[in-house]
Amino acid sequence: MEKFQLHILGCGSAKPTTRHFPSAQALTLSGRLYLIDCGEGAQLQMQRAHLKYTAVDHIFISHLHGDHCFGLIGFISTLALHGRTQDLHVYSPDGLEQMMKEQLAFFVNGMAFEVVFHAVPTDRPTLVMDDGHLRVTTIPLCHRVPTCGYLFEEVPALPHIRRDMIDYLGIPHYAIRGIKEGNGWTTEDGRTFTQAQLTTPAAPPRSYAYVSDTAYHPAIAEQLSGVHLLYHEATFAEADSSRATVTCHSTARQAAQIAKAAQAQRLIIGHFSSRYDDENILLQEAREVFPQTELASELRVFEL
């Protein structure tokens, strides 16, 4: 099974503290690296996590608040310094391209690659990327500006050929790809074998959902049904739930309610308000509803 990991690069909220970096995560699937949000310092955190950040081809921005995207210009500049030539794809709600075009022209002039901006819809789940390994779909969220999360689903792998059957039946090499893709096989003496008899199933595809800034929004649970790993913002504790309502954020308990309703396997909470010196209050409140909850923290790695 290919290595599929989530690296938390930053899990603070807008007001900076020395405990957290602003939002940024890296998702790695056997060497490929996908960047999710890019707050100030994301590139430094990638270095600290020993991630090969020059391998990033796709960046997913949830919304255009500074704590989710101010690290982009610095990161792109650094890629240019490294002599990158390959296109870089940046997905975000509409507006980012206009905001960055002039900056890129000024600060990263003469760069040998293109930054391709993709404005993604935030009002309905939309497949925005499929590179043959991962499929990425937007998750419509409810915040003060157009915002979406992203659902990352492994592209199902083809089943494994049963070498014993192939050898026993003398199936030629040229037929194997077809069997992996669903064909059966008929021997010269007329015996037929189904794909299921000739293969063992591949590992089931894994999924990760990134739910960025949002008011409590139970409508997303259906789209996230059965997700393996869910990150959900949990800016506030219950005692501050009125603040959550006003600012269109969630409490830790609400994050856990989403995880429970979606029947997620595991929940990570983050995007902590700077007011909590000890975030265990958030963890406790979430675990009362959804025990398989963990706290995000900088450079923590979660295996999928």
Add this chain to the structure above:
Amino acid sequence: MEKFQLHILGCGSAKPTTRHFPSAQALTLSGRLYLIDCGEGAQLQMQRAHLKYTAVDHIFISHLHGDHCFGLIGFISTLALHGRTQDLHVYSPDGLEQMMKEQLAFFVNGMAFEVVFHAVPTDRPTLVMDDGHLRVTTIPLCHRVPTCGYLFEEVPALPHIRRDMIDYLGIPHYAIRGIKEGNGWTTEDGRTFTQAQLTTPAAPPRSYAYVSDTAYHPAIAEQLSGVHLLYHEATFAEADSSRATVTCHSTARQAAQIAKAAQAQRLIIGHFSSRYDDENILLQEAREVFPQTELASELRVFEL
């Protein structure tokens, strides 16, 4: 004597490493805080240094390369989150206002203070700020884009009144300000006393020069004559001096030559290329020319 300190927030160069932040410094003079360059992460470093960054009223940017200004937008956003109402002054070579206007309008909309951009000349020394405590003059430098350093000079303090003389001669309170400013005093019986007899001199004004990215540029030594503390970029070692020439940077030895020619009291070198794992080679090369040299490092504090 008022406390006058330099905090190094970042002293790396453009290519990021985990050892350094990009360029940023904070100069503090008895509670007032002046920010010098503002690379990505500067606001985080100010927090780590326990500097009261909401007190910053003036920011001096040496040139418009990303490693000297990408932290600005995040820092200004944070000031807005703190409910700032007072104007913020940003000094830089021409072009920054145009670059930031749209970003500020988009990301920091509705902020209750104004960012006042001052385009400073980089071709001649020019007084750009005098707040009654510090005078700041540009230092013309020689880099790939218009660049200046900044010379920070304490405004000379008035001399101290000799309380013993005031009491002995019965000088009234209303006359004291005039004496501090240069007046003498004549007693009723006709004896005259000069200011020098009635006061003791204030501490001599101190000065700090920030010499940002520049090719070796000995013409600046005259302007920096006798400076108390000089920061000079020292991107390269002698072995890489041809690289310094091509990129319009200085070697450590050249930084020391400037310090020596200017008869500076002390030299700090920084803006280290990412290629040196051990910067002591730079320190050694500088000290051979100018022994009072120190290496910049993150969160190191220099007293003036």
